[in-house]
């Protein structure tokens with residue numbers, strides 16, 4: 001019984017979402033405190049080779065002459081998704097919530 005409870009707990013904890021652009025498992029990501037999303041965390045593709053992100057640099061340059069890009073972001077509360085603007089490779093990386101691998 002104890003073991004079963006533990007397995008259920010682990011399964012429940014593992015919410016796996018994949019990026020539709022590169023297939024990478026999205027990382028659980030803590031929303032900035034001052035964000036308007038009003039939720040604690042979302043899921044973001046942090047793959048630096050993701051086409052969505054790579055093409056974003058060109059797109060932002062052409063559209064806005066801006067040195068920035070965006071990453072695929074998924075909101076698990078309302079299933080909404082969209083771009084998360086980033087201005088360097090490491091923007092928002094510190095807010096990735098690393099899952100306990102033990």
Ligand SMILES: [Zn+2]
Nearest residue numbers: 019022045050
């Ligand atoms: Zn991706």
